[in-house]
Amino acid sequence: MTKVRVENLVKIFGKKQDQAIKMVNEGKSKEEILKETGATVGVNRASFSVEEGEIFVIMGLSGSGKSTLVRMLNRLIEPTEGHIFIDDEDVSKMNKEQLRKVRREKISMVFQNFGLFPHRTILENTEYGLEVQGVDKETRQKKAEQALDNAGLLPYKDQLPNQLSGGMQQRVGLARALANDPEILLMDEAFSALDPLIRRDMQDELIEMQKKLNKTIIFITHDLNESLRLGDRIAIMKGGEIVQIGTGEEILTHPADDYVERFVEDVDRGKVLTAENIMVRPSFLDIKKNGPRVALQRMTKEDLSSMMVVDSDRKFYGYVTDEDVAKAVKKGQTNFEGILRTDIPTVERTTLVNELFEVIHDSQTPVAVVEDGKLLGIIVRSLVIGALAKDTQEEAEPNE
Amino acid sequence: MNNSILDFIPEVPVAEAIENGVDWLTDNLSFIFDALKESGEWLMEGMTDLLLVIPPIVFILLIAILAFFSSGKKIGLTTFTVVGLWYIQNQGLWEPLMSTITLVVIASLVSILIGVPVGIWMSKSDWAEAILKPVLDFMQTMPAFVYLIPAVAFFGIGLVPGVFSSVIFALPPTVRFTNLGIRQVSEEMVEAADAFGSTANQKLFKVELPLAKATIMAGINQTVLLALSMVVIASMIGAPGLGENVLSSLQRAQVGSGFVSGLALVVLAIIMDRILQNFNR
Numbered sequence: 001m002t003k004v005r006v007e008n009l010v011k012i013f014g015k016k017q018d019q020a021i022k023m024v025n026e027g028k029s030k031e032e033i034l035k036e037t038g039a040t041v042g043v044n045r046a047s048f049s050v051e052e053g054e055i056f057v058i059m060g061l062s063g064s065g066k067s068t069l070v071r072m073l074n075r076l077i078e079p080t081e082g083h084i085f086i087d088d089e090d091v092s093k094m095n096k097e098q099l100r101k102v103r104r105e106k107i108s109m110v111f112q113n114f115g116l117f118p119h120r121t122i123l124e125n126t127e128y129g130l131e132v133q134g135v136d137k138e139t140r141q142k143k144a145e146q147a148l149d150n151a152g153l154l155p156y157k158d159q160l161p162n163q164l165s166g167g168m169q170q171r172v173g174l175a176r177a178l179a180n181d182p183e184i185l186l187m188d189e190a191f192s193a194l195d196p197l198i199r200r201d202m203q204d205e206l207i208e209m210q211k212k213l214n215k216t217i218i219f220i221t222h223d224l225n226e227s228l229r230l231g232d233r234i235a236i237m238k239g240g241e242i243v244q245i246g247t248g249e250e251i252l253t254h255p256a257d258d259y260v261e262r263f264v265e266d267v268d269r270g271k272v273l274t275a276e277n278i279m280v281r282p283s284f285l286d287i288k289k290n291g292p293r294v295a296l297q298r299m300t301k302e303d304l305s306s307m308m309v310v311d312s313d314r315k316f317y318g319y320v321t322d323e324d325v326a327k328a329v330k331k332g333q334t335n336f337e338g339i340l341r342t343d344i345p346t347v348e349r350t351t352l353v354n355e356l357f358e359v360i361h362d363s364q365t366p367v368a369v370v371e372d373g374k375l376l377g378i379i380v381r382s383l384v385i386g387a388l389a390k391d392t393q394e395e396a397e398p399n400e
Numbered sequence: 401m402n403n404s405i406l407d408f409i410p411e412v413p414v415a416e417a418i419e420n421g422v423d424w425l426t427d428n429l430s431f432i433f434d435a436l437k438e439s440g441e442w443l444m445e446g447m448t449d450l451l452l453v454i455p456p457i458v459f460i461l462l463i464a465i466l467a468f469f470s471s472g473k474k475i476g477l478t479t480f481t482v483v484g485l486w487y488i489q490n491q492g493l494w495e496p497l498m499s500t501i502t503l504v505v506i507a508s509l510v511s512i513l514i515g516v517p518v519g520i521w522m523s524k525s526d527w528a529e530a531i532l533k534p535v536l537d538f539m540q541t542m543p544a545f546v547y548l549i550p551a552v553a554f555f556g557i558g559l560v561p562g563v564f565s566s567v568i569f570a571l572p573p574t575v576r577f578t579n580l581g582i583r584q585v586s587e588e589m590v591e592a593a594d595a596f597g598s599t600a601n602q603k604l605f606k607v608e609l610p611l612a613k614a615t616i617m618a619g620i621n622q623t624v625l626l627a628l629s630m631v632v633i634a635s636m637i638g639a640p641g642l643g644e645n646v647l648s649s650l651q652r653a654q655v656g657s658g659f660v661s662g663l664a665l666v667v668l669a670i671i672m673d674r675i676l677q678n679f680n681r
Contacts, residue, residue, distance in 0.1 A: 076591050104597030115592035119610045129596040132606070180596075 003216040004056075004073065004184060005049040009082035011042035011068050011240075021081055030239045042068040044240040045082070052183075053214045055206075057231030059221055059263075065240035066220045070186050073218065074107045075099055086184065104133050108177035112189035114169040116161035122148065122172050123157035129180040147179040148172070167198035171205075178213070187219045191226065203229050224264060228252075228272050236260050248272065270354035270388055275347050278387045279369045279377030284308040287317050291335055292328035295320055306365060308375060309340060316368060316375040318342040346370040347379075353387050360384055426553050433554045440560040444502050448640075451498040460485040463671065470678035477674050484667035493642060493664050500631050500641035500668065503559060507566035507627040512620055515571050519578020519616070520604065529579065536572040544569050544630060548637050562630075562639025570626035577619020581612030617680040624676060628669050642668070 012020045020039035023032065030041045043065045050056040060066040071077040073084055075091060084091040086106060094102065108129065109115075116125050123141065126148055130140035148154045151171045161169055170190060177185055191199045203226065210217065221227055227234045228248040235245045236256075244256035252272060255261035283302055285295050287309050295307060299322050309317045317340060324339035333339075345359050346368045356379060360367050366378040426433070451459070460482060468478040488497050522529045547568050551561035585608050593603040609616075635643030642665050649658030 071591075074595055076594055100597045100599065102597075103595060107595075109592070109595040111588050111592060113588055115588045115595075117589065117592070117607060117611075119613075128606075132596055132598045132602050186595075 001052045002049045003052040003054075003087065004218065005083075005085040005088075006073070007047050007083040007085070009043055009046045009069065009072055009084065010080045011065070011072060011077060012039050012080045013042050014039040017080060024081075041065075041240045042077075043072065043079075046237075046240075046242050048235055048242060048245055050216055050218060052216050054232045055210060055217045055219060055230050057219045057221060057227040057234045058237060059224060059227045059231075059234055060237030061222055064237040066222075066237050067188055068240075069237070070188055070218060070220050073186060074103055074109065076109075104129065104180065106182055107184045107186060108180065108182040109186045109188065110170070110173045110177050110190040112192055114161070114166075114173045114193075116169055116172060116176075118161055121158050121160060122153065122164070125161065125172060126157075126176045126179050128176060133180065144175075144179050147175040150178075151175040165198075166194050167202065170194060170202060174206075174209075178215075183216060185215050185217045187217060189220055189222070192221065192223070199226075206230065225271065236263065249277065253277075270357065271352060273353045273387050274349065275351045275353070275356055275367075275369045275379060276349045276376070278353060278383045279379050280383065282308045282366075282368075282375065282378040284310050284314075284375065285320070285336075287311050287336060287340075292320075292325045292333055292339070295325045295336075296322070296329050299325065308368065308378065309336060310375050314374045316346075316370055316373060319344055319365065344368050349376060353384060356384050357388075422550050422553050437555045437558075437560045440506075440563065441558065444506055444559045444563070447506070448498050448502045451501060452495065456485075456489045456494055460489070467671065467675055470675050472678070477671075477678075481671050484671060488664045488667060491660050491664065493645065493661060496640065496642045496645055496661075497664065497668065499559075499639075500628075500643065500665070503562055503566065503631060503634065503639060503641055504624065504627045504668075504672070507563045507570055507630070508620070508624045510563065510567050511571045511574055511623045511627065514567070515574030515619070515623065516578050516616065519575045519619075520582065522575065522579040523582035532575070536575055539568055540572045544633050545636075548633065552637050557638035559639050561637050562634030565637075566627045566630040566634055569630050570623045573619045573622035573626065574616070575619075577622070578612070578616050581615030581619075582608050584615065585611045614680060617676070621673065621676045621680065624672055625669060628665070628672065631665065 010024055016037040016039050020033050020037045033041055046069055058066045072079045079092050123144055127140040127144035148157055191202045233247055235242050238259050244260050252264055255264055285307050306319050306321045308319050319341055320339055328339050344365050345363050349371050360381050366380045368378055369376045464478050464481045467481040471477045522532050547565035551565040555561035593607040631641055632643035632646050635647045642661050645661035
């Protein structure tokens, strides 16, 4: 079910807005509009929709308009044009009262520099959202304490924010956002101010939390690795426009344009691609139907030194080598008994390429990708190297 | 040079215009000024009388206790308070001291009551800021003596015109610092308050004012000291207090008694300033 739908959202900063909006709708670029009118296009006709329970990442460099875009969703910044639908209600058309209700009940926000009120204790910060709704003190304290307890922060409830480390402060920021049980979380560079190790922990915690709570999360970041870790889908922004929306996989493998390609260039592909992404369909033998004679014939024809052996359900048994098969044929053997080898490393579908590298380095054979005992595919050394060296095939072509 | 083109322009009657304006106000709004004068005098004389009822020794002890606890139980300010106030009492300046305290306290309170809301308004509206900034500059740079003239026209002589001119002189820092303090509240704090659905009032009272408190208090501190510095000037239009003693010493060229009264003012200024600053922390 679609939770948030954004249609042609535009934000223009500066004067001559009417003229600028006209130029935006004519499809003029940000630079042209700036030159002609002096107005800056913050967000240029952004459209996307976010499904319920999804983590939707908006990624872009600074100045790409991602922070402006997310602030238009709860109208911290007023859109110049366009619509924001939350559960099919148009937020952009709401009056102050309605907007306040949405902010109080449906959308919470987590800020880059945590946005904690320095004059309020951790508990008072956490109950702020409930306090402004007019929830009585006892109820709101109970809910806030529950939210802090879930984040393991209850012992700190009477401290002030500046007595806590950055990671802890952001946990409070998250607990505060969750205390009034919103349906949508907006996270604006929420982990960007944290050091890398804490950052990873927070990402893991967010993923864990999401499994339990199943919120709709819109997460802003400038870090591709972070988007790939967190995002069910990713929107890439450039110069106020969304240039591509897709899963991490889609964006890595089919970058929409040069910009996205340059963006993804630096990503550590080994941390992103999994065995599933690079495995190939193996040539295999059916343990019930085929014997050494068939095996030898196919291996000679396909120029292979070994073949995988499965049954009709693709249950994985092992592999045979060309030498063993040849000997078996000479002996007149009709099945793979005695020559079936099982000393083959197996990995999961989701094993990262980086981890594969370790496995395949020590192995004389290909690596089998197995799920529930069934063979999905195999990976040979050249595939791992190819995946790590970006787009080898493309670069090999002289025209490129 | 004598025949320069400027000589052909007749003198613009600025002074007359101001005089006419003030005359008009005095003639037409005298019932307001009279009412303010009556009630103001009643209030302030009452307050001075009340302060004089307290025996000096008790008063000194109370202020010393206040100084002691506000300074975090440090002995320095406490000692200074005791010695300073004793000195004023010893020099026979207790009654003028109480009048001065009344004048400063009332002028400061009025300044705060007007200044903080105006400062809030100024912080919320760029339009208001654009208009009020030059007005505040004007109020602060115009020589303080000038305010005495309309004060006398409106209120005659005494405490009330003294407070009136002190308020005009002392008001700007509170307005400015309130405006500054609220505008300095970081964008993220404001966004956080908005994002959770605060109303404008909730945002102001739960987030902006608490975060601007230190800055606003610094402004109020300035206002109090400016009001105190107006005491001598206000005595020229008959405001009672230590200023009166300084002024009469000046008129009679009595160096000694002028110094004694002046020192009493310095003592009062230091005590008020330090205690206020301690409260600010």
